[in-house]
Amino acid sequence: MPWLLNLAYLAAVLAVAPVLLWQRVVRGKRRPGLWQKLTGRLVRRTGDERLAWFHAVSVGEVLQLEPMISECRRLWPSLQILVTTTTATGHRLACERFLDCHIDWFPLDFSWAVDRALRRIRPDLVVLVELELWPNFILAAHRKGIPLALVNGRVSESSFAGYRRLRWLFSRLLSRFDQLVAQNTIYAERLEELGGAPQHIQVSGSIKYDRIETRRDNPDTQELAASLGIAQRSPVFVAGSTQDPEERLAIEAWAIARQTHPDLRLVLVPRHPERFDEVAETVVSMGHPLLRRSRVTEQTALQTNSPVVLLDSVGELAACWGLADVAFVGGSLTNRGGQNMIEPAAYGAAVLFGPNTQNFQDVVDDLLERGGARVVADGPSLAIRLVELLDNPTTAAALGEAARRLVLSRQGATATTLEILNELLPEDIRRETGSTEADRTADAA
Template sequence: MRLVYCLVYYLCIPLILLRQLWRARFDRRHLARLPERFGFVRPLTGEHQQLWIHTVSVGEFLGALPLIQRLLARENCELIVTSMTLTGSERIRHALGDRVQHFYMPYDLPGAVRRFIRRVDPDLLVIMETELWPNTLAACRELGVPSLLVNARLSERSARGYARLPGFTAEMLSDLSRAAVQQRADAERFHALGLAQDKTQVTGNIKFDIEIGGELRSQAAVLKSQWSVGGRRLIWMVASTHAGEDEIILETLTKLRRAGIDAGRLLLALVPRHPERFERVAALIAERGFTLERRSGGATPPPGVDVLLGDTMGEMKLLFGASDIVFMGGSLVDVGGHNFIEPAVWARPLLSGPVLHNFTEVSKLLIEAGALQVVQGSEDLATALQALVEDESLRLAGGRAALQVAEANRGALDRTLGVIDSMLQP
């Protein structure tokens, strides 16, 4: 079965490269460092333990950042951090600079992966969340590199997909050394697919261990004061939207304006998930007749501006702190939602659409606590927002409930570090 997988993957390489070429029409960086994708990286030699941490894109990297920072504080540890996407790569470089060795993850081809492993010589591969690649795991096992899946989650939907190829999935999971999973339900799904029970440990979700420093809180407070015009205007942040969602959000804003909630009372801060969509969303805002200010311009939106377009990278935490109400995207289209934990730590009342299969357990906790309202479309969303805009006590109660959920679920980071330490012991 793995032979069939390799054949299919090889056949897909031309399509993958064509996609990169297409993207390079707009941004030449999509073609930069292409040899890394085939494992051609500079050889590394180190005196200390070398940990290879893979975070597929921005979301996984930000989730792993507290873990990475704790490991970097150790004198005997050097880190190799890989990603698959341009945005993930840029975020790693911006956040960590030369404190880590950073490369693109090689394509999951036997030769490319073995070449990469031999050149970077890791003592342990740590994979964030769900990024399982058969040839990568097999190469690690063959070359004596243990592999650990951390903050592991497996939704019912994903489990059904893996179950369609039971032999292939079981063989892949047999190459995985260990999994530190978020919830008992995740562990049970992994076990059902063939992962041995003695390879799993429930450690919780390390994203709950996020820290917001004093400097960031101060910056957010200043920004919030500016955007809110001294507290006279609320900020409704819509984070990480995908194609098809922006139209629903703007339709909701139209309903709110018709209900008498004008730009002087509510500013929409709209942040698309992918930077290549910034211009399209800006055009869509203009088509709908709304006035627009860009975050990249640095100016404070005047009271008459309807929408602030979040067209910068690496500012999501700051923008959550500057907001009053947060809607998480990826939930009105078939994406599965995005991370609610960061706005919860900022004590913000939360809204989302109904498609939440990527964050089933977290969303369940927040819904049960009264911190998250799930809406079906623009009509529901407009109703929920109008209530939050008009009732400060409702906003405060939702925010407090969100923060309580976040604080009650801390501790996963220490448990995950314990698993890593146990695997690094000779």
């Protein structure tokens, strides 16, 4: 099987090679870490301290790991931690957030790359976030007797439909895991149907709720507001994790709302960094002054009259949601399937999103059931809802408070997950059953 997979991967690489070469030559696009990914030459582990390898694909998964890594440091001070990523943006953020961890690149799923990486790292535990199933890596780790865990596992409805057609493969992979920790019972049932062993599947809740900031006066949000010249009294409409054409729809809705709310500020946060310049051109072409986060100096924000802000940075969206009176979560008026709406909900913003949210259906269902969000069908509906919420601050506040209460009621998945991972660690570092939760409760008291 490994060499069949290698041939399939090589065919895929050859197919996209002309595009990659064109991007490198014409656009100057570099792909850092490519050599390490192809060869598996990760920085060799030295010493015999116990080591856990956490893999987070990109920015979202890196952020999910924050509460887990923090708790790991507290519970197992001697445990060495390696965090790998696939994307360059995720790698940069991991380097910024996990200063006391080893950061490296996840190998491409060629048999020679994953074998070399595992030999060089010699992990005592491998933890994959959400649903990262690379066959050669998983099978190699299992052959070497390395405990494997999937945490914060999720299988969206659309993904499940595709995965079921490859159940013969997923069954072989999922059966190699020592623990499959799902966000909810629906995802757990899907993991079992795809071939996961029932005795190895557990439900923890979503870690995304645990890392969430709920205070608008947190330092990151306050610093961002000061940098962008956003006064506390100014109403703010944040459109985050957007895709084309959602930025244009958000601008049009903001322009309509500004006719009756002239001090309304708009903050745009595109989902993909490579679209920052494109979105900036869209704002200017529509006749609006623009302030770009990347070009802010100490005096710029204070002197600007730009009502539109482009947050063209990575890793600041979480803090930015804390500025929002009304928040539109992107990827929901396109076919992407939505983006994470937990962060704006946690701040008590009035949350709006489109009808295409199947990737976060459980969160959407909970928010709508609690009266903590509203669905908009299209651009004109977005404008209508935005104006309604600005005209009726009491309604907006009730919407936001319902969302915030939901988030607070869902916290606790990190502690549950670490109790499960504790049982997979070597005995010489493992804590007594129940001690991780007891320690957390004692600290909270």
